[in-house]
Amino acid sequence: xxxxxxxxxxxxxxxxxxxxxxxxxxxxxxxxxxxxxxxxxxxxxxxxxxxxxxxxxxxxxxxxxxxxxxxxxxxxxxxxxxxxxxxxxxxxxxxxxxxxxxxxxxxxxxxxxxxxxxxxxxxxxxxxxxxxxxxxxxxxxxxxxxxxxxxxxxxxxxxxxxxxxxxxxxxxxxxxxxxxxxxxxxxxxxxxxxxxxxxxxxxxxxxxxxxxxxxxxxxxxxxxxx
Amino acid sequence: xxxxxxxxxxxxxxxxxxxxxxxxxxxxxxxxxxxxxxxxxxxxxxxxxxxxxxxxxxxxxxxxxxxxxxxxxxxxxxxxxxxxxxxxxxxxxxxxxxxxxxxxxxxxxxxxxxxxxxxxxxxxxxxxxxxxxxxxxxxxxxxxxxxxxxxxxxxxxxxxxxxxxxxxxxxxxxxxxxxxxxxxxxxxxxxxxxxxxxxxxxxxxxxxxxxxxxxxxxxxxxxxxxxxxxxxxxxxxxxxxx
Numbered sequence: 001x002x003x004x005x006x007x008x009x010x011x012x013x014x015x016x017x018x019x020x021x022x023x024x025x026x027x028x029x030x031x032x033x034x035x036x037x038x039x040x041x042x043x044x045x046x047x048x049x050x051x052x053x054x055x056x057x058x059x060x061x062x063x064x065x066x067x068x069x070x071x072x073x074x075x076x077x078x079x080x081x082x083x084x085x086x087x088x089x090x091x092x093x094x095x096x097x098x099x100x101x102x103x104x105x106x107x108x109x110x111x112x113x114x115x116x117x118x119x120x121x122x123x124x125x126x127x128x129x130x131x132x133x134x135x136x137x138x139x140x141x142x143x144x145x146x147x148x149x150x151x152x153x154x155x156x157x158x159x160x161x162x163x164x165x166x167x168x169x170x171x172x173x174x175x176x177x178x179x180x181x182x183x184x185x186x187x188x189x190x191x192x193x194x195x196x197x198x199x200x201x202x203x204x205x206x207x208x209x210x211x212x213x214x215x216x217x218x219x220x221x222x223x224x225x226x
Numbered sequence: 227x228x229x230x231x232x233x234x235x236x237x238x239x240x241x242x243x244x245x246x247x248x249x250x251x252x253x254x255x256x257x258x259x260x261x262x263x264x265x266x267x268x269x270x271x272x273x274x275x276x277x278x279x280x281x282x283x284x285x286x287x288x289x290x291x292x293x294x295x296x297x298x299x300x301x302x303x304x305x306x307x308x309x310x311x312x313x314x315x316x317x318x319x320x321x322x323x324x325x326x327x328x329x330x331x332x333x334x335x336x337x338x339x340x341x342x343x344x345x346x347x348x349x350x351x352x353x354x355x356x357x358x359x360x361x362x363x364x365x366x367x368x369x370x371x372x373x374x375x376x377x378x379x380x381x382x383x384x385x386x387x388x389x390x391x392x393x394x395x396x397x398x399x400x401x402x403x404x405x406x407x408x409x410x411x412x413x414x415x416x417x418x419x420x421x422x423x424x425x426x427x428x429x430x431x432x433x434x435x436x437x438x439x440x441x442x443x444x445x446x447x448x449x450x451x452x453x454x455x456x457x458x459x460x461x462x463x464x465x466x467x468x
Contacts, residue, residue: 012308030328119325119336120311121317122340123308123313123337217286
């Protein structure tokens with residue numbers, strides 16, 4: 001026996017963008033404690049990176065200023081600019097930052113697989129689920145990175161004050177000096193770059209697991225245990 | 227005779243576990259009529275939850291076909307499946323699956339957001355549904371502020387959000403005590419009768435027996451037997467008499 005068709009199946013509608021923004025923001029705010037922990041991962045990564053970069057800028061600026069009376073390390077003998085050790089530190093901090101953020105976001109999304117499966121049961125399209133997580137991770141990344149960049153910058157500032165005293169304020173490399181070799185980016189640009197990097201990394205870190213979960217049949221997503 | 231709402235044709239589902247293949251469903255043929263209250267019964271690992279997932283388009287069969295309202299589920303696009311889950315089916319789960327960041331009302335209105343209802347429509351309809359399941363006073367409580375029975379009531383209200391024709395309930399009473407479980411069963415039955423929706427429930431709760439129109443016993447991935455309510459009542463009586 002073949003059944004008769006009662007009503008056809010429609011196409012699921014797209015949701016307004018603002019609705020996604022509202023839901024993702026609300027979701028972040030309500031699980032504030034968990035969000036803070038995830039965000040802390042981003043904050044620490046970016047704080048480390050920014051502090052290394054700012055420290056570097058400060059050292060170069062102070063060397064060039066000729067204010068060497070306070071410098072007692074071996075670096076004194078070296079030409080101004082980024083040393084091998086600095087390069088190594090920057091690369092390390094970048095790796096720590098990338099891995100830390102990716103790990104935070106991966107955990108945060110994986111523990112919500114059941115939620116993703118449930119949303120799909122209720123009629124959410126895959127791309128809606130992914131968009132929700134991208135927005136959430138974007139907010140989180142921006143907030144975490146901004147705080148991290150400021151903390152990192154402040155830390156380097158304190159370190160610089162200890163090393164160079166108040167002279168630091170006269171020569172503080174706030175703005176970029178691009179016509180020099182090697183180019184100096186200045187603290188403001190470093191903070192901005194830190195924010196952008198933190199946001200991009202956390203969005204990428206969230207996108208992969210969110211996309212994978214959204215593609216799964218809901219039954220499988222809900223079965224997945226963390 | 228009532229319309230056939232769900233029809234499965236030789237549905238097979240296999241899970242791959244390393245090098246082993248586990249055949250959870252071994253060719254299920256089943257027809258479910260509109261307005262029926264069906265219980266899929268069987269021990270753990272019998273395949274009843276897998277069958278439940280196939281009927282609800284929550285997972286795809288390895289072979290065979292599932293028709294709902296005459297539509298072959300395997301032929302639908304992603305967007306059509308999402309529409310189908312949103313409008314045609316209401317899901318109730320053993321562990322409620324409420325979003326714990328949302329209030330009862332927000333949980334109930336979430337499927338309405340996916341259906342494109344306006345904010346005021348959602349609020350009114352959500353409040354009405356919560357009233358209907360006896361939670362009119364608790365619309366702004368979050369799931370962790372509700373008891374298990376109340377959470378399941380929210381889940382039931384959510385399942386009815388977009389006026390579905392089929393309710394799929396996966397072990398809806400497994401996490402509840404006998405009294406609360408009974409209340410939940412009665413509520414589902416009441417909605418089944420009032421709204422004429424088809425209820426398909428995977429369960430091993432014997433309390434489900436006397437509200438079910440038919441019981442489908444699943445064993446080792448096959449339909450072992452199908453019993454009608456009158457046969458069941460005799461059996462329940464026998465059990466009670468011992």
